[in-house]
Amino acid sequence: MTMSPFMQVAYSEAQASFNEGGLPVGSVLVHDGEIVSTGRNRQEQTGSNLLHAENDALERAGRRERRFFRACELYTTLSPCPMCSGSVVFYEIPRIIVGDCTTFAGEVEWIRSRGVTVDLEESQECIALLQRFIREKPDLWRKIVAD
Amino acid sequence: MTMSPFMQVAYSEAQASFNEGGLPVGSVLVHDGEIVSTGRNRQEQTGSNLLHAENDALERAGRRERRFFRACELYTTLSPCPMCSGSVVFYEIPRIIVGDCTTFAGEVEWIRSRGVTVDLEESQECIALLQRFIREKPDLWRKIVAD
Numbered sequence: 554m555t556m557s558p559f560m561q562v563a564y565s566e567a568q569a570s571f572n573e574g575g576l577p578v579g580s581v582l583v584h585d586g587e588i589v590s591t592g593r594n595r596q597e598q599t600g601s602n603l604l605h606a607e608n609d610a611l612e613r614a615g616r617r618e619r620r621f622f623r624a625c626e627l628y629t630t631l632s633p634c635p636m637c638s639g640s641v642v643f644y645e646i647p648r649i650i651v652g653d654c655t656t657f658a659g660e661v662e663w664i665r666s667r668g669v670t671v672d673l674e675e676s677q678e679c680i681a682l683l684q685r686f687i688r689e690k691p692d693l694w695r696k697i698v699a700d
Numbered sequence: 701m702t703m704s705p706f707m708q709v710a711y712s713e714a715q716a717s718f719n720e721g722g723l724p725v726g727s728v729l730v731h732d733g734e735i736v737s738t739g740r741n742r743q744e745q746t747g748s749n750l751l752h753a754e755n756d757a758l759e760r761a762g763r764r765e766r767r768f769f770r771a772c773e774l775y776t777t778l779s780p781c782p783m784c785s786g787s788v789v790f791y792e793i794p795r796i797i798v799g800d801c802t803t804f805a806g807e808v809e810w811i812r813s814r815g816v817t818v819d820l821e822e823s824q825e826c827i828a829l830l831q832r833f834i835r836e837k838p839d840l841w842r843k844i845v846a847d
């Protein structure tokens with residue numbers, strides 16, 4: 554399946570993180586058809602506990618009124634973990650679009666139960682990039698998800 | 701009710717945020733009976749979208765193995781919002797202790813459904829400090845929770 558234009562931007566962010574030695578996940582926050590901010594996982598790069606891709610995009614959006622976030626959409630290459638799902642629910646972002654819900658199922662059910670629309674693109678590019686990371690850096694993947 | 705010793709530290713963080721003009725919420729992350737990090741709401745102070753008190757404490761803990769967080773407890777003066785609740789669930793923190801679940805109910809039910817123990821202290825000091833903030837700065841409170 555061809556990626557949608559905003560997912561292509563999120564994928565570029567994921568590639569950038571991969572090239573920096575980080576987890577290849579990228580996100581884009583969109584308001585009224587325009588990009589507000591982009592983000593990528595920066596845990597390995599910066600030592601942050603919070604800067605998953607979705608949180609990074611939200612942080613780079615800067616302070617806004619709550620009604621601004623209520624009119625946004627969030628594109629993300631990987632299904633969001635509980636932390637970033639909580640951020641989506643808190644900021645009442647009404648719709649997220651997920652590139653890869655195969656490698657990691659994330660919190661799709663919980664987010665939907667809170668009224669957020671979740672569209673699954675199942676992009677082969679997003680899936681392949683993360684699978685490559687897991688194959689090439691199994692110890693780092695294990696540290697991130699298990700140990 | 702008298703505050704427990706770690707809640708007193710969280711309350712001091714909340715007071716510090718109040719004195720800085722921020723939302724008076726504070727948190728303390730504890731491991732094996734020792735303080736790992738303290739945090740306070742820094743949204744107004746820094747323009748961050750992520751730095752609620754609980755997230756601030758988690759960020760200041762620095763990168764740790766996941767098993768480290770699985771042996772932590774998080775004290776917080778106010779019941780956690782969905783964003784910080786998501787962080788607690790993601791890092792598998794097994795127990796949180798809440799100072800004020802009266803002013804804001806937070807996500808206690810959801811966190812418990814994910815296996816986290818939630819103890820409610822219902823500290824009059826924590827409740828009174830946030831009520832004072834709401835009374836003295838109604839516009840800022842409204843901006844934070846509604847607009």
